[in-house]
Amino acid sequence: MASATRRPLMAGNWKMNCNHLEANLLVQKLAASLTEKQLTDVETVVLPPFTDLRTVQTAVDGDKLLIGYGGQDLSPHASGAYTGDISGPMLAKLGCTYVTIGHSERRAYHHEDDAIVNAKVKAALTHGLTPILCVGEGLDVRENGTHVAHCSDQLDGALKGLTAEQVAKVVVAYEPVWAIGTGRTATPEDAQEVCGAVRQRLAESFGQDTADKVRVLYGGSVKSSNVAAIMAQPDVDGALVGGASLDAEEFAKICRFPEHITR
Numbered sequence: 501m502a503s504a505t506r507r508p509l510m511a512g513n514w515k516m517n518c519n520h521l522e523a524n525l526l527v528q529k530l531a532a533s534l535t536e537k538q539l540t541d542v543e544t545v546v547l548p549p550f551t552d553l554r555t556v557q558t559a560v561d562g563d564k565l566l567i568g569y570g571g572q573d574l575s576p577h578a579s580g581a582y583t584g585d586i587s588g589p590m591l592a593k594l595g596c597t598y599v600t601i602g603h604s605e606r607r608a609y610h611h612e613d614d615a616i617v618n619a620k621v622k623a624a625l626t627h628g629l630t631p632i633l634c635v636g637e638g639l640d641v642r643e644n645g646t647h648v649a650h651c652s653d654q655l656d657g658a659l660k661g662l663t664a665e666q667v668a669k670v671v672v673a674y675e676p677v678w679a680i681g682t683g684r685t686a687t688p689e690d691a692q693e694v695c696g697a698v699r700q701r702l703a704e705s706f707g708q709d710t711a712d713k714v715r716v717l718y719g720g721s722v723k724s725s726n727v728a729a730i731m732a733q734p735d736v737d738g739a740l741v742g743g744a745s746l747d748a749e750e751f752a753k754i755c756r757f758p759e760h761i762t763r
């Protein structure tokens with residue numbers, strides 16, 4: 501498993517699933533399935549649709565649940581005439597601490613490029629939110645064997661102009677697009693290869709101290725049956741979980757991964 505100085509992070513990206521009533525049930529069930537110790541050992545976060553955030557905030561605050569939450573995207577702007585967008589200050593006011601940026605589904609369906617991803621990372625940091633910056637290659641790139649260079653380029657683009665101090669606050673999620681929602685999981689070695697390369701690139705650009713602080717997650721068909729092997733890799737500090745995070749008991753099992761790691 502990753503360094504003892506980096507607290508493992510399991511983030512459930514609900515994508516466009518769950519209305520606010522379902523969100524309330526899911527977050528309550530998740531909290532009830534984990535002990536205080538488990539929630540302390542492994543940081544557990546949910547990333548619901550915007551329309552659920554107020555409900556999740558009420559549940560978390562009302563019952564003092566040890567669960568974090570955040571948005572799935574944010575505008576690079578703080579306010580203004582940007583119909584349909586949600587700003588960093590709006591998320592922060594709802595108690596969000598995280599926001600995913602540059603998810604492959606945003607890059608594919610909303611044509612987000614490295615420049616917009618970079619602007620969003622800066623906006624998140626400005627408003628006190630931790631960006632979960634997603635990078636990852638498609639199948640064509642993987643088959644060419646240029647996946648490491650591809651992810652390093654995405655990382656460089658997303659972090660352009662940031663100080664080492666800012667970068668230390670970022671979470672990076674490596675999500676190979678060919679493993680998302682397909683049931684085809686990258687092997688633990690595949691995950692380590694790119695997560696290790698991400699840390700190496702961070703060290704070259706921002707120094708080893710900074711690289712050692714950044715948490716690097718793996719995402720793509722993570723389940724309770726494969727999470728322990730992935731988490732056993734030295735540069736994997738957690739997971740960004742899609743489909744499996746919609747089932748409270750399954751996501752709770754994923755968060756209990758330390759119990760399945762044999763040392």
Ligand SMILES: O=C[C@H](O)COP(=O)(O)O
Pocket residue numbers: 513603675679680681682683719720721722740741742743744
């Ligand atoms: O953000 C999460 C990822 O896209 C992974 O989704 P998945 O676990 O359904 O494959």
